[in-house]
Amino acid sequence: MRILLVGINYAPDLIGVAKYNTELCEALAAHGHEVRVVTAPPYYPEWRVPEPYRGFRYRSETLNGVSIKRTPIYTPEVPTGAKRLVHHASFTLSSLWPVISTSVRWRPDVVFAVAPSLMSAAVPGWIAARIGAFSWLHLQDFEVDAAFDLGLLSNRRLRAPMVAMERLILRSFDSVSTISPQMLHRLITKGVDRDKVREVRNWTDVQKISPGQACPRFRKDVLALDSSDFVCLYSGTMSNKQGLDLIIDAARSVGNTNSKIRFVLCGDGPHKEQLQQLAGGLTNVSFLGLQSSENFAELLKAADVHLIPQKAEAADLVLPSKLGGILASGRPVIVMANPGTGLAEEIGQGGIVIPPGDAGGLAEAIAALAGNAALCRTLGEEARSIAVARWDKATIISTVERTMLAQHQRRQGLSPTAAELATLNAKDRNAR
The missing domain is CATH 3.40.50.2000 (Glycogen Phosphorylase B;)
Incomplete structure (x- = not known):
């Protein structure tokens, strides 16, 4: 498959959403899929862009078989609620052209958007529908709810229009996933069809991280x-x-x-x-x-x-x-x-x-x-x-890949062949 991931966080950032975006893309590339990413420069959690990535310009690079387009963004030194909004808005605007041009010219089979930033997910969902790609939105958190409930934003008049925009974005995707059963339930209460939602939790490598005596x-x-x-x-x-x-x-x-x-x-x-x-x-x-x-x-x-x-x-x-x-x-x-x-x-x-x-x-x-x-x-x-x-990494990533393949082939009027299923099973075993 051709898979386009759009998300503000990616390697070389070490923690948070970047880790999971990176590991998913690199695993899919290792399994033979063509993977491209539209993302921002590294900045998290210090909220500071390192010297090699500074400057308001686009950059292209390849990491571990994944083609990456980095878009310039505004990164505040002190991320207040209002400045976070501007931060996410800057990525939405700067990623607009790379997402559209890559989608139209390259024709991905799957467009996978990750929130944060939810704001930037609107364009991937829209363009996927125009090119006939399977669109998948993955929510790491509920940005709108968190912003107001945790006091990051205090202007309550903003909440209603932001919730309305959130609902439109959620409904525009073929599939919407998040990381826990309780968060899945919240998706349904926000109006997402039950048959669209799925759980994809943030995995861990249970082989690499294991019990034992401390060194x-x-x-x-x-x-x-x-x-x-x-x-x-x-x-x-x-x-x-x-x-x-x-x-x-x-x-x-x-x-x-x-x-x-x-x-x-x-x-x-x-x-x-x-x-x-x-x-x-x-x-x-x-x-x-x-x-x-x-x-x-x-x-x-x-x-x-x-x-x-x-x-x-x-x-x-x-x-x-x-x-x-x-x-x-x-x-x-x-x-x-x-x-x-x-x-x-x-x-x-x-x-x-x-x-x-x-x-x-x-x-x-x-x-x-x-x-x-x-x-x-x-x-x-x-x-x-x-x-x-x-939380097993191999199992969760294999499930994501199987879902993408099944949805892609359904759109092509096909079903996975016995050979393809055997290959996926073998990859799953090897990853374990």
């Missing part, structure tokens, strides 16, 4: 901790929607009773400097920058427990993509979520769920795990089982 050298050289420390790890983007200040509050509380409990916050983002100021004077909190993919598996195993704080307003607007790797590492996780939300149900028996915003409850849960190695082991084993059953 003593990694703990000592990278984390500056020893084997007797009980390590509580947060790894990911540091923005205002995570509620990371609650970890600092818990660290301050725990530090008064147990000096062996240590907190490590690893990542980058617009909220990092503020968090470092909040943690000023605390000797049990340390910060790390983004880790390479080679170090990431070791980082996850270096933790005794993983932390996922979350504001109540963010419930079911997004399922944290970091969760798959955390579960695969075979370590327990403490999450902030209300009962019945997607995050709470996803954890199951693989961790401890506490109410959002409860820093005291977080401190108590950490202390309970720090004093109970058997409970940590039991929860970690269950977490690993959940990862293998629900």
Whole structure:
């Protein structure tokens, strides 16, 4: 097939949506499909475009068999709600010509748009219908709901027209997917036909990230901790929607009773400097920058427990993509979520769920795990089982490829041949 992906995030960005866009495209290219991408320069999570990609011009490159067209965008140093809108609007405008020209000249069989940015998905959905391609929109989060519910946008008069535009874009695609069952339900309440929706969660490589003893050298050289420390790890983007200040509050509380409990916050983002100021004077909190993919598996195993704080307003607007790797590492996780939300149900028996915003409850849960190695082991084993059953990279990407192929051949009045199905099965086995 010829597959065109349109999305604002792509490699060499290391985390977030870029990781999944990149891994999907490279897997499809490795399976023999022709894959092209229209994207922006790297900028996330620092919200800063690196020197080689700066300048208001278009760039073309090829990475691991994928042809990439990068469009210029506006990237704010401080991403407020209004500036984010301008940021996404700039990608919508700059990607307009590459998407249309590539679609008309190259004639992709599948047009796959990824939100964010939802605004930029309008053109891919429209052009796919004109050239007879199968159109697929994948939502990593609900941008409009999150912007208002989390206070990124405060002008309530904007909400109604933005929701109306969102509905039009969602309905324009042949298929719409998102990353959790609760988010699928939200799609249906927004008016998307039930037979159009599907779940495609953010996968993890359960072979690469696996349980095991933490590397003593990694703990000592990278984390500056020893084997007797009980390590509580947060790894990911540091923005205002995570509620990371609650970890600092818990660290301050725990530090008064147990000096062996240590907190490590690893990542980058617009909220990092503020968090470092909040943690000023605390000797049990340390910060790390983004880790390479080679170090990431070791980082996850270096933790005794993983932390996922979350504001109540963010419930079911997004399922944290970091969760798959955390579960695969075979370590327990403490999450902030209300009962019945997607995050709470996803954890199951693989961790401890506490109410959002409860820093005291977080401190108590950490202390309970720090004093109970058997409970940590039991929860970690269950977490690993959940990862293998629900988050396996090879299985999820194979399902996406099969769906694309079936829809493409249906449009051609064909069905997959026995040989094609056998080839897909073989690729699936090899990937495992």
